[in-house]
Amino acid sequence: MHIACLDTESTSTGLSNEILELSIYNEQGELIHNQLYKPKKVRKWHFAERVHGISPKMVEDKPYFSEHIDDIQKIFDASEMILGFAIDNDIRLLKKYGMEKLTRKAMDVKDLYWAVFKDETGVDYYHVPSLVTCAENCGYRWREGSAHSAMADAEATLFCFNYLIHKFAVKYQLFEVADDSPLTDDQIRKIWDYLRHLHKEEKHRKAVEKAKGILYLVKTKQGYAIYARKRSLTEEDLENFKNKGRKIVYQIELADSQKGYEDLLSKFAPKIIGGENYYKAFYDLDDKDIELFRGYTNEFVDENY
Numbered sequence: 001m002h003i004a005c006l007d008t009e010s011t012s013t014g015l016s017n018e019i020l021e022l023s024i025y026n027e028q029g030e031l032i033h034n035q036l037y038k039p040k041k042v043r044k045w046h047f048a049e050r051v052h053g054i055s056p057k058m059v060e061d062k063p064y065f066s067e068h069i070d071d072i073q074k075i076f077d078a079s080e081m082i083l084g085f086a087i088d089n090d091i092r093l094l095k096k097y098g099m100e101k102l103t104r105k106a107m108d109v110k111d112l113y114w115a116v117f118k119d120e121t122g123v124d125y126y127h128v129p130s131l132v133t134c135a136e137n138c139g140y141r142w143r144e145g146s147a148h149s150a151m152a153d154a155e156a157t158l159f160c161f162n163y164l165i166h167k168f169a170v171k172y173q174l175f176e177v178a179d180d181s182p183l184t185d186d187q188i189r190k191i192w193d194y195l196r197h198l199h200k201e202e203k204h205r206k207a208v209e210k211a212k213g214i215l216y217l218v219k220t221k222q223g224y225a226i227y228a229r230k231r232s233l234t235e236e237d238l239e240n241f242k243n244k245g246r247k248i249v250y251q252i253e254l255a256d257s258q259k260g261y262e263d264l265l266s267k268f269a270p271k272i273i274g275g276e277n278y279y280k281a282f283y284d285l286d287d288k289d290i291e292l293f294r295g296y297t298n299e300f301v302d303e304n305y
Helices: 046-052 065-077 087-096 109-121 131-137 150-171 185-211 235-243 257-271 287-295
Strands: 003-010 019-025 031-036 081-084 106-108 213-220 223-229 247-254 272-275 281-283
Touching (some): 003 087, 003 150, 019 046, 019 065, 019 150, 081 087, 087 106, 106 109, 109 131, 150 185, 213 257, 213 287, 223 257, 223 272, 235 247, 247 257, 247 287, 257 272, 257 287
Parallel strands (some): 003 081
Antiparallel strands (some): 003 019, 019 031, 213 223, 223 281, 272 281
């Protein structure tokens, strides 16, 4: 399988971010592209320079990235898979220059690391350690002073990939693996497909958890009010309610608390009697309205799942 394992270093200046270095290895571990670039607009990048060590002086006589776009695009076009660590950042930057057909080919080695180690170390999908830490945990040994150059980081990423795909296949029992044998293209594709599945499931799990919440129907001196919370009210919250003359009438746990909040505000809108705005309103509710609140329920629909 033709693979392009890349890393970029940049000015890291928000919307004006420009590439300062791009390195690419192929599947055989050969460095097929390694170049420093001069940015067109950004002149200083003090914070980023402290990380990767690339100074304005080092790139003042280098080509603009735009001069090499066609050659680099050919590398990506000829590759079935594009590897990187936190590769979304690299792809986002490359797309600014018009690079195409990257996302559908991308495998993030950060995701691969999470999938292999999440049960052993409890690493969270959204808080995977840095490449330096991940590489060292995979047995990689950095050459002194090399980390954070694009070439060194791309090389470490490829090492992690080759180490992790074997671990992944064994952990998820996808097929028999010999430690000293390279995987076939079909085996790598099987790993890739299953990693996408795990990624999709994790995104869905997170979306489900994020959507959950609690709505409180509270009686106040001004009328009834609805409070939306992601977690149960604390003892301190309850004490504050008591001191302000507020009484919790009912609470309901919902699969989609935001949708429920919007639905109930809409249903009770004709009975608004005061408040700062639509979302901080007071209502004149009767027993039928209170029963409607008490019996309300819903489901969360993940449109990306």
